Amino acid sequence: MNVMTNPIGxxxxxxxxxxxxxTQTIRGKPLVFLDSAASAQxxxxxxxxxxxxxETQYANVHRGLxxxxxxxxxxxxxxxxxxxxxxxxxxxxxxVFTGNSTGAINLLAHSYGRGVLQPGQAVLIxxxxxxxxxxPWQLLREDRGIELRVAPVTDAGELDMxxxxxxxxxxxxxxxxMTHMSNVLGxxxxxxxxxxxxxxxxxxxxxxxxxxxxxxxxxxxALDCDFYVWTGHKxxxxxxxxxxxxxxxxxxxxxxxxxxxxxxxSVTYEKSTWAAVPHKFEAGTPAILEGIGLKxxxxxxxxxxxxxxxxxxxxxTEHALARLATVPDLRIIGQAQDRGGVVSFxxxxxxxxxxxxxxxxxxxxxxxxxxxxxxLMHRFGVDSTARASFxxxxxxxxxxxxxxxxxxxxxxxx
Amino acid sequence: xSGTDNFDDLRDLYQEVILDHGRKPxxxxxxxxxxxxxxxxxxxxxDRVQVWVKYDGDSLGRVGFEARxxxxxxxxxxxMAETVQGPGKADTKALFEAFRTMARTGECPDCxxxxxxxxxxxxxxxxxxxxxxxxxxxxxPWHALIAALDGTKEATSE
Numbered sequence: 001m002n003v004m005t006n007p008i009g010x011x012x013x014x015x016x017x018x019x020x021x022x023t024q025t026i027r028g029k030p031l032v033f034l035d036s037a038a039s040a041q042x043x044x045x046x047x048x049x050x051x052x053x054x055e056t057q058y059a060n061v062h063r064g065l066x067x068x069x070x071x072x073x074x075x076x077x078x079x080x081x082x083x084x085x086x087x088x089x090x091x092x093x094x095x096v097f098t099g100n101s102t103g104a105i106n107l108l109a110h111s112y113g114r115g116v117l118q119p120g121q122a123v124l125i126x127x128x129x130x131x132x133x134x135x136p137w138q139l140l141r142e143d144r145g146i147e148l149r150v151a152p153v154t155d156a157g158e159l160d161m162x163x164x165x166x167x168x169x170x171x172x173x174x175x176x177x178m179t180h181m182s183n184v185l186g187x188x189x190x191x192x193x194x195x196x197x198x199x200x201x202x203x204x205x206x207x208x209x210x211x212x213x214x215x216x217x218x219x220x221x222a223l224d225c226d227f228y229v230w231t232g233h234k235x236x237x238x239x240x241x242x243x244x245x246x247x248x249x250x251x252x253x254x255x256x257x258x259x260x261x262x263x264x265x266s267v268t269y270e271k272s273t274w275a276a277v278p279h280k281f282e283a284g285t286p287a288i289l290e291g292i293g294l295k296x297x298x299x300x301x302x303x304x305x306x307x308x309x310x311x312x313x314x315x316x317t318e319h320a321l322a323r324l325a326t327v328p329d330l331r332i333i334g335q336a337q338d339r340g341g342v343v344s345f346x347x348x349x350x351x352x353x354x355x356x357x358x359x360x361x362x363x364x365x366x367x368x369x370x371x372x373x374x375x376l377m378h379r380f381g382v383d384s385t386a387r388a389s390f391x392x393x394x395x396x397x398x399x400x401x402x403x404x405x406x407x408x409x410x411x412x413x414x
Numbered sequence: 415x416s417g418t419d420n421f422d423d424l425r426d427l428y429q430e431v432i433l434d435h436g437r438k439p440x441x442x443x444x445x446x447x448x449x450x451x452x453x454x455x456x457x458x459x460x461d462r463v464q465v466w467v468k469y470d471g472d473s474l475g476r477v478g479f480e481a482r483x484x485x486x487x488x489x490x491x492x493x494m495a496e497t498v499q500g501p502g503k504a505d506t507k508a509l510f511e512a513f514r515t516m517a518r519t520g521e522c523p524d525c526x527x528x529x530x531x532x533x534x535x536x537x538x539x540x541x542x543x544x545x546x547x548x549x550x551x552x553x554x555p556w557h558a559l560i561a562a563l564d565g566t567k568e569a570t571s572e
Contacts, residue, residue, distance in 0.1 A: 027423070351484035353459060354428070357545060361423050369459055383460045383482070412421050413433070413485075 010308045016393045018043045029363030032398045037183055037211060037342050037389030038367050039233045042297075046237055049296035050289050061288055062262060062279075076288050079295035080278075083243050086298050087228060088219040094251065096244040096278040097286055101210040102132040104229035104244035105177070107257045107281060108206060109136035112175065112227075114144055115255040121174035122147035124167055124203070126159055126189070127379055128182040131372040133208045137177065149173065153379055157185040157334030161193065168201040176205045180212035180228075184371045184387065185334030186317070186342035188212065195224050204250070210234055214391075215313050215340040217306035220245055232290065236392070237297030241290035244281070251277040258283040309392060313341040316390045316399060323403035329410055333380050341390035344371070347406060350413045352384040358409045359386075364402055427541040428485065431493075436485030441495035445478040454558030454569045456550050461487050465495075465558040473502045477559065484551055490539055491555035497532045503563050509533070510556045516540045517552045 016022050019041050024031045033041060053075060059068035061076050084092040098104040113123070113136075123137045127150055141148045151164040159178075167173065176198045181188045191207060198205045206227035209218055213230045220228050227250070231242040246254075256263055256274055260283035265273040274280045301309070320343050324330055329348035347355050356368035368386045370377045377383060388402055444451075445466040454463045461483030468476040477495040481488045498506050508529065513536050515523045520543035522533050539552045557569035 353484040353548065353551065354486070357427065357548065358424050360545075361427065408419060408421070408424070411419070412424050412428070413437075 010304070010312045010392075012312070012393065012395055015304075016395075018045070019393050020044060020047070022393060026363040026365075027361065032362075032364040032401050034388040034390065034394065034398065034402060035365045035367050036214075036391035036394070037234070037387065039239070040214070040236045040391050041393065042238070042293075043236055043300050045300050046293045046296045050238065050293040053289055053292045058288070060285055072288060075295070076286070076291040079241075079291040079298070082295045082298040082302075083245075086213075086218070086302065087243075087245055088221050089245055090221065091248050093277050094245055094248050096246065096251070096281045097291065098229075098242045098244050098281075099240060099287070100233070100242040101208060101229045101231040102136075102242075104231075104242050105132055105206075105208065106136045107244055108177075108227060108229070108246075109140045111254040111257045111281070112250070113137070113140040113146065116250075116253055117144070117146055117174045119145040120147075120172065122149050122172045124149045124151060124164075124173045124176045124178075124198075126151045126164075126178045127153040128157070128159075128185055128187060128373065128376050129177075129179055130183055130208065130210070131374070133177055133179065134375070146174075147172070150375075151178075153185075153376070156336055157182070157187050157380075158336045159187075159189050159194070161190070161197075164194070165197050168197060168203060171202055173198070173201065173203040176203050178205070178207060180207040180209045180218070181215065181340050181342075182334070182373075182376075183211050183342060184344050184373045184376055184385065185336060186339040186344070187334060187336035188216070188338040188340055190338070191223050191225065199224070211340060211342065214309075216310060226250055232294040232297060235294075235297055236300060238287075238290040238293040241287045241294050248277060251281070254281075256280050256283070260284045262286070304392065312392065313390060316394055316396065317341045317343070319396050320388065320390070320399045320402070323399055324406070327403055327406045327410060330406060333382065333385050341394075342387065343389070344385040344387045346382055346385055347410055348413065350409065352386045354413075355386045355406070355409055358412065359402070359405050362401075362405045362408070364398075364405050366402070427544070429538045429541070431538045432485060432489040435489035435492040439479075439481075439488055439492035439495075441478050441492055442480065442488070443478050444480055445476055448476075448478075450562040450565060452558050452561035452567055452569060454554045454561070456483075456554050458547075458550070459483075461551060461554055463487065463491055463555045463558050465491070465555060465562050467559070467562045473500055474498050474506060479555060479558075481555065483554070484548075486539065486542060486548060487551040487554055490552040493536055493539065494555050494559060497535050498559065501532075506563065507560060510560055513539075513556065514553055517542050517549045518546075519543055 059072050061073040080095045083095045152160045195205045204226040209230040228245045233239040263283040333344040352368035448466040448468045451466045463481040466478045479491045481491045512524045542548045542552045561569035
């Protein structure tokens with residue numbers, strides 16, 4: 001069971017050598033990092049790109065007429081091209097940089113929610129959303145009288161498609177805002193079908209792709225969705241930069257969110273006019289170094305390729321489900337058919353925080369808690385779960401270490 | 415596996431006394447007759463505790479609690495209930511301050527002093543200082559107790 005499978009030529013040892021942090025030990029034990037869904041580790045290529053920019057080529061962007069500013073603007077704007085190519089966007093102007101996925105969803109809730117949606121319309125989310133795709137819509141509901149609907153999740157942890165369609169049928173839903181992959185259950189939602197149904201009933205669709213884009217090729221034209229958000233730090237890039245992709249014609253309809261420098265065309269005290277998209281939504285000095293780092297991360301992922309990433313992840317997930325099934329008293333939360341490399345579980349009567357701490361004593365990092373998804377915890381009758389999540393550098397041996405570690409925790413509490 | 419595994423690496427934080435009190439708390443029930451009660455809530459992790467106090471003159475006569483949370487928070491509540499029966503309000507508050515320092519730093523601030531004996535009893539919890547996010551687990555029941563002593567209804571940890 002410890003045999004390293006090698007799907008489509010992914011050389012995990014070589015990949016690991018590119019992540020400096022993985023040589024760290026925790027309490028004298030090798031770091032087993034199984035918390036990539038919270039934030040992924042950074043490859044040397046990303047670290048070097050950011051350091052190199054600071055050491056050799058840095059100034060503010062979009063306004064200086066000097067060499068440094070021009071070069072920095074080129075490197076930063078190259079991230080926009082890379083992000084557009086990554087998602088197969090039609091137009092680089094459809095890539096709006098934000099602070100993270102939460103920032104992107106809040107931008108949408110403010111600008112599209114208050115500028116385009118009308119009171120009496122509804123926003124439809126699913127029962128497996130992260131708080132970041134719940135709370136902005138609650139604020140919108142309270143502010144503008146826009147209804148919030150929730151499509152339920154089945155016992156297996158999949159979207160209840162019949163209930164989803166029923167919630168669309170009265171035609172009041174203006175926007176479906178839904179996860180493309182659950183950060184708790186690992187469920188990958190049927191994005192194409194979600195879009196087809198939403199469009200049939202006149203609703204636009206936003207996907208929260210924070211998890212999905214790490215594991216799957218995202219093609220916004222093939223999905224035919226209207227907005228797609230994700231964050232850099234889960235995709236092996238730096239913190240502090242995320243992406244809102246939107247169809248250009250929709251972005252153009254939307255009013256600005258933040259006002260300030262960089263987002264204007266002209267300013268007088270009587271009236272200001274806005275810059276064209278995407279800059280209309282990018283007030284102030286952007287996350288320049290983070291953009292340069294994210295460009296390196298996207299290049300890194302593209303060089304490996306999503307076919308290899310997805311095959312590696314599928315192999316890890318299959319192995320994890322098989323190994324965790326051998327741990328007595330362990331219950332996996334979420335049994336979706338189509339799932340990614342995120343596995344949540346509870347272990348007998350042991351509290352998830354105790355499980356996580358006792359795994360940490362063994363050098364194994366997992367997340368424990370409600371994972372910013374309290375309503376989903378209630379749905380499955382638990383207060384918290386422990387969660388193991390996998391990245392490009394995760395090995396089968398690390399999953400074996402997790403299973404062995406959990407058996408020890410279980411015996412320790414017995 | 416457990417036959418040969420003595421769990422040394424796990425036991426330094428989860429000492430036997432914590433496992434024991436976490437699994438089988440002695441004071442883990444509400445008091446039928448009480449003078450004051452308060453709840454503690456840690457919204458970050460979902461831990462909840464309610465503490466009931468019955469006075470005996472000026473001192474704390476009995477303390478009972480109901481807790482939903484990890485082994486450390488339940489054990490801490492139980493050790494607290496055991497330790498504070500007898501002293502008065504002021505001594506209990508001083509003990510809480512000393513215990514909080516111990517949970518945060520791992521150092522016993524008043525060992526050898528007036529609080530030597532009760533702090534000794536709470537010392538198995540001092541290992542949580544390695545996990546700043548879990549210090550709250552150990553101190554939450556104390557926040558609820560102090561709220562009960564002060565006559566406020568609810569407390570949150572930190």
